[in-house]
Amino acid sequence: TRGRAAAASTAVSVGDPDILNPTPWGSSLGQPVAASPYGQPSKHERGLARRQSPGLTQVAAASVSFAPLQGLFGIITPSGLHFERHHQGWQDIDPTRHRFMIDGARPEFVKTPKVYTMDDILRLPSVSRMHFIECGANTGMEWGNVAVPTVQYTHGMLSCSEFTGVPLRTLLEDCGADLKAATYVLAEGGDGSSMTRTIPIELVLSGEVLVAYGQNGEMLRPENGYPLRLIVPGVQGVSWVKWLRRVEVGDRPYATKDEAVHYIDLMPDGQHRQYSSIQECKSVITTPSGGQTLVDKGYFTISGLAWSGRGKVKRVDVSVDGGVNWVEATLQTPVLSKCLTRFILPWNWDGKPALLQSRATDETGFVQPGYGQLRAARGSRSIYHNNAIQTWQVAENGDVSNVQIL
Amino acid sequence: TRGRAAAASTAVSVGDPDILNPTPWGSSLGQPVAASPYGQPSKHERGLARRQSPGLTQVAAASVSFAPLQGLFGIITPSGLHFERHHQGWQDIDPTRHRFMIDGARPEFVKTPKVYTMDDILRLPSVSRMHFIECGANTGMEWGNVAVPTVQYTHGMLSCSEFTGVPLRTLLEDCGADLKAATYVLAEGGDGSSMTRTIPIELVLSGEVLVAYGQNGEMLRPENGYPLRLIVPGVQGVSWVKWLRRVEVGDRPYATKDEAVHYIDLMPDGQHRQYSSIQECKSVITTPSGGQTLVDKGYFTISGLAWSGRGKVKRVDVSVDGGVNWVEATLQTPVLSKCLTRFILPWNWDGKPALLQSRATDETGFVQPGYGQLRAARGSRSIYHNNAIQTWQVAENGDVSNVQIL
């Protein structure tokens, strides 16, 4: 790797040719408006793309593509870079033929099972809220040891959007659901996998669970469930059922394939934790991060993301010495519940080796654990719900790499 | 126009074939992950695109494309649909060759004029904030009378994003600017037009003015100033100089072309208001809106946007009878300063003619004016800063059209 010599050197005695001479863009006529009726990123941004982690899965239609967190800003994930997780590929469903049904596991749970068209759903009272979504398997490859080079692959099953939809509670009430008798609902997708997950009624009653159609101002992308997906704030992505076609009201968990064979956490005693769902408080530094090289010594802004499935992030601390000493970082606003929070911290890099870490605390007082603490509680074969403190090692030549520290 | 018969009718005695029969998407294998490394909207969303208003300008490279507000949700504008306003076309600038310079109108204003590369700018302490941007000419075609059919053309020079950048104040301080002597800064673009606008130092000192590179999590789009644009919250879009190459610190306004020949407001007495910049409190209903037809009688959710260049939106009232009676709408959260705020209100349409209006109040107590009030103060030839209450007329057949009411 080329080290910090990579920095552009523009200081010359007379001046920089890109200032002294006319630039192509300053001395010509540009492109017309609506040249792209739906615009695209600059061609210079091509490197920031969704990518698979080679060897993680055997087939690309039952796989993951990771969001390039190493190059993102703020808290909103551009929808084109939202991570993907499909079990039976993605479909671009004809919205005029899509239906949403509510029924009961037993007749007494729902007075009038109903069918809604997309016309119907979009007529109902909506809410718009910003929330993160994280796959329960995010950082899963790192439970035992360092396995992948960059934050795209360690943490890239994470995205954050403004979602718009109808509270599921509103729809259940419209069908006359017995919200006292009900204890769980089942959400079901309309794709080939017809993904099913059990959701606790408490979350539905809170009004937080949405039957959503909007994402970042426009309709959901096909890869994210167009035209309808369930939003289950704070809970792992698999429960945010895409291409949502049905919700059933019931009184016992369903033990569906993705809550009885996957998304179960293997403990050291050989038992699996079932129905583990909440994404606990977690954070990661995205700049600088693994696989990058700092352009030079001197001033940098450490920047990263923090989130908690239990509410708001209260604070984030950053260490540059591998967790011996910590400094509180600045949080960007707004700080929202079950939403990404961007933190930054000034850092003057003196060219010596460094070990960068971030540690988030949420409004419940829960402090993100280190790898030692996490493994003491859960071993290292759990696959899911790895929220350990991430370490990036900075070498003298500016190279940043992925390491683990207890 | 076809009227409300357009609603899909799916209730049949046995059932809907799209439920009773296997759907194509439910009985096949879909597309793999990363099929689109940078994703796109569904093919069924093609109608929502940026468009020009025919006849508004003579050439498309000095023109406007309008955002399709009639189909957007929440407050974030998808970057691909962000409105465009170029004076000399848009450029996709090579970011490795782009430079940003700070200097002084006189040597005493800036101790050390400096040059920053994009490497430099991205190393500095950043902030991320959500703000609306509205062209001063938004709704300009409607000052005298109804001129265009839909909210895309009446209000579509309006967008809202999460911006990330360095406070201009930080950069000025880094150059040793004399922030006591300075009263204005000049911002200059690096495109063919080298757009220049005067910005009051007070806004810069507040920390709100950003030298921004990030928009909705990724880099600014080329059409929006890649790689650098000024963010001037609350102020009309022309001051948010794109392809930003220079800021000069000075002590008098610059009377540049776009503040001496355009973006000046003609008053009835023949004088022009110069340096008019703030976008006063305004709102518009986006669903239902002009050029649309309601699918049926019955329940609807009226939804729209409110914003103020002076701070937060405090409340929005909605009338369905042309402004005789009003009901307070529900605001979506977060409600942020100088940011779009989404409002909604339930509405039971009985099939009779209706006149829909929204009226926003901001935290200063300023109430959005009606056309009568606005014209009483400014006549009807001002072109810029039309923030009058918009009326959509609903006909018995469900057709919605653009009308004006005093």
Add this chain to the structure above:
Amino acid sequence: GLGGTALADNFPGVGRPATPAEVKAWDIDVGPDFTGLPSGSGSVSRGMDIWEAKCSACHGTFGESNSVFNPLIGGTTAEDVKSGHVATLKRTDFPARTTVMKVATVSTLYDYIRRAMPWNAPKSLSDDDVYAVLAYMLNLAEIVPDDFVLTDATIRDVQARMPNRDGMTTAHALWPGPGLPNPAAKPDTANAACMTNCKPSVQRTSHLPDHALGAHGNLAAQNRIFGPVRGQRTGPDEAA
């Protein structure tokens, strides 16, 4: 007056009752207590025919293939069938985890095969086909004998022989409601927000092995071409 009321507490014109046929068509979930299980049956031997025609290409002749998805069958013993716990799940030297090693509830398999398999033609099997092919899989896993006929009645006996039937716990804090048995009161990790001199030394336990550096392509091409950092060159440029 003009145009309706600006407030409403129900939703006239929106949605309609589902017909019984519609509910029947879509309510296909089968629960651990067998709610929703259709009546029907299928033998191991008919299941083998279906398996070989429609499943083995992806999952292997014995459900052992790792080429399209993780192995479905393997890693369980007759002892597990008795104990209800798959013993190899305790072993750290046995990383493989097949489907049958993990699944506690046989309903899960019926439900899932019916809704999603074969992967490229989901929902194409009849209810009896699902019984048959599941019978065959259970036989491959040595849970049921060769002459077994799986039905909506016998499936209850199968549940009592599932190798990992007692392998699940809900004693954890990651369920967002009180509804499960054994709800854990508290998270199982508890770090402290120490700020200075938090530990005597730094223990680095793991770093990326050199051979893995190039496994994710050229990182230089996966980063922005400007800014505070560049991506490290770890491989040849990707094709444009």
Add this chain to the structure above:
Amino acid sequence: GLGGTALADNFPGVGRPATPAEVKAWDIDVGPDFTGLPSGSGSVSRGMDIWEAKCSACHGTFGESNSVFNPLIGGTTAEDVKSGHVATLKRTDFPARTTVMKVATVSTLYDYIRRAMPWNAPKSLSDDDVYAVLAYMLNLAEIVPDDFVLTDATIRDVQARMPNRDGMTTAHALWPGPGLPNPAAKPDTANAACMTNCKPSVQRTSHLPDHALGAHGNLAAQNRIFGPVRGQRTGPDEAA
């Protein structure tokens, strides 16, 4: 210790001083008080040559063309040159507003032409070219005589003859700072948040003329194909 400090109040390594040549290359703004105006000169007659070679194709022989941009010249009178107010700006029956009718400061034109014109080759004119072509435009507008030579000295006299030189006011509330003369204390409109029976009747003053309905293409194709509304069909389908 390890790797630097986690706080800093300046920015070592970031940015560098601009050289004088760099500042000179980019600091091209010319203010209303002529700060930044380069020395140089140009005659009306040389300006005409430049105009005809480089400007008239877009702006017309007399700066009157409306085909590429709004007319630059026209609508001002000898009387305006005296009064400093363009009289036609008061007339509601005279919708056209040329550049010269509006601009109060001649510096604006020098600055803008130098930075941005010709539109398709911005920054290609020499400083003297800009003087010349601006002299010609001022002559077209009958602000300067045919034999005029515009220089960094004579431009001050021109300012005193600009037809709309006194046509600007800053007495309004839309400036976001106190820095302008005549800052208006308050917004010029003041609605009240009346909630019931706010007016005796509804006065509809304007609606979209029928002929304008199709002027923006087929609105059906500019709306979503589902939801609470459809776009009205107002024209043929657009090409895909």
